[in-house]
Amino acid sequence: MDGASPFGPATLAAPVVIVPGLGGSGEGHWQTLWERAHPRAIRIRPASWDAPDVQDWIAAVDRSVRAHAEPPLIVAHSLGTIATMAWALDHPGRARAALLVAPPDAARPGAPPVIRAFAAVQPAPLRMPVAVVASENDPYAGLDHSREVARRLGCEPIVPGALGHLNADSSLGEWSEGAALLEHLARASAA
16 A cells, blocks of 8 residues: 555544455455554454354454444444344344445355355345445356345445456455545444
């Protein structure tokens, strides 16, 4: 990054919880860059990034949210979107908004057995502003799956094009478009 924050004023004024997916979002991932750039960002700390347990991940989201004195914005990617949805359904009003990026299809043929338990979580309307961002060519979820997740959450999916899994391999850098979406959510949640 060039030293300039990718965030708008509403995002900078709010605490942020980062919820990565399987593997934990490495060094070049936009979530890691955002965590470093935001002064009040906390990344969840589950027992394992590589052998995820759905209940442990939900508890990790809860611990990170409770670490903030005020309801945070949640920024989730991939498997973290499922943990975030499950947590939010049981804790209405505890977060301001959620940016859910690249929700995977944990029940798809060929899905790693380690994530299959996450398929039991069913999307339902959350009592906060939500945005679902999906790629046209995500290898871990067809666009129809992502559209259905968004529909069940009560929003329209945002589809920025064919960008793979919207991760470090997608060459998004600090992903200024995503930061603009987060700013929109931050403003909507403050209204």
